[in-house]
Amino acid sequence: MRLATLFRGAFLAITLVGISSTSFAQDFERCSTRAVSIDEQLATDAALSAFVANHPGIYNRGGYVEIPIAYHIIDNTNGDSRVTQQWLDDQTQVLTDAYLDMDVQFVQASVETTVNNSWYTCTIGNACETAMKLALVIDPATTLNFYINHMGGGLLGWATFPNGNEDDPLQGVVVLDESLPGGNASPYNQGDTATHEVGHFVGLFHTFQGGCGPPGDSVDDTAPEASPAFGCPVGRDTCAAPGDDPIENFMDYSDDSCMILFTPGQFDRAIGIMASLRPTMWGNVVPVELVSFNATLNGDAATFDWVTSSETNNSGFEVQMMADGQSEYQAMTFVEGHGTTTEVQHYTYSVAGLNSGTHMFRLKQIDFDGGFEYSQEIEVAVGVPGTHVLEAAYPNPFNPEATFRFGVNTQQNVRAELVDVLGRVVGTLFEGNVAANEMQTVRIDGSSMPSGTYMIRIVGETFADAQSVTLLK
Secondary structure (H helix, E strand, C coil): CCHHHCCCCEEEECCCCCCCHHHHHHHCCCECCCCCCHHHHHHHHHHHHHHHHHCHHHHCCCEEEEEEEEEEEEECCCCCCCCCHHHHHHHHHHHHHHCHHHCEEEEEEEEEEEECHHHHCCCCCCHHHHHHHHHHCCCCCCCEEEEEECCCCCEEEEECCCCCCCCCCCCCEEEEHHHCCCCCCCCCCCCHHHHHHHHHHCCCCCCCCCCCCCCCCCCCCCCCCCCCCCCCCCCCCCCCCCCCCCCCECCCCCCCCCCCECCHHHHHHHHHHHHHHCHHHHCCEEECCEEEEEEEEECCEEEEEEEECCEEEEEEEEEEEECCCCCCCEEEEEEEEEEEECCCEEEEEEECCCCCEEEEEEEEEEECCCCEEECCCEEEEECCCCCEEECCCECCCECCEEEEEEEECCCEEEEEEEECCCCCEEEEEEEEEECCCCCEEEEEECCCCCCEEEEEEEECCCCEEEEEEEECC
């Protein structure tokens, strides 16, 4: 049996005002996921197990998967939609934080607003859903199409599960506008409606799938649960099997503030299903091994440091130099790598006795299979009047604040930015005209940023420089 038989759709429901989540659970049917028989589920699990056995490399991709989101905002002719760009930015961050340990990064690829009264209140399974998706879908094989409307019937959202047809225009998720971070659908307005629905999109069942009996949700490390949880009933235990109900799991029905985790088993299942049923999207692996390469000069000695956020079959790094007046790089030394690791690694190498002049350096990152990549080039000027000074950030790693100083030898306009590992600007740290020979102190505030490695990128009229910083919360 093909895995495509597993899923067709799911939806959640919620009343927005005047009813607590508990009374809501008592008075309304909240979910309408297509029922899957035990025989069908077991057959699907067997097919998934066979796929994973034949494709062991799916759990070692050497990078993270970047999933672009196409946001489709549906408004009515009255302009009632309150969705803002800040809501979308926050929603993207909520998803990225939730799926970080699955090595997934969500990026905002596009945003469009469509005015259509029928689509504005459209619900699952109606002709308006098909019409809306056929009209607005963007490359479903590579893109998560994320529809936002003010759906009727007290609904919160729904999703399509992988069906093996990557070009299916009906694939995607639909969520209530007011469930985004900033909306008024309390207690479901912190963005985890989308986290839940994307869980279905990557192939996960509800934690209460099948009740207390096997196979449950087909994940070994989620305790069985007889029925969905509402509110945040800590200690709830509805099944005789060991373990309290997984009320904090994103695939339950708890309040957004209560939902905080996926399990490793859920991520393993999602990776297998995505690799088998959404291989184009899952194949969008972005290498993240080398995230920085910097140099500091002290007289005729240079010290190089570089950071990797992960390594795959990494034999090591060859430090190469192209001396002033030469036209080709020459190998200076080899620094052994760590093979394959998902941990951040920090390397240093120092060389003294450099001749006066402007020299170029780069890294050749070499894998065991003979493949290699070059880093960016770094210019080191020995005995040449400098254009600027960029001091190391302190502390580094930091939480949540750090400072660094820079100066220039001639008055000029300077811009300093904080950049993530994808090269995206996270924020502007400094921008203005700087007088000659006056050091500037700049503060980095990481209180609203996720942990990770970032680059301080500073660009003037006569120079450009960068250094890495790591935020650890």
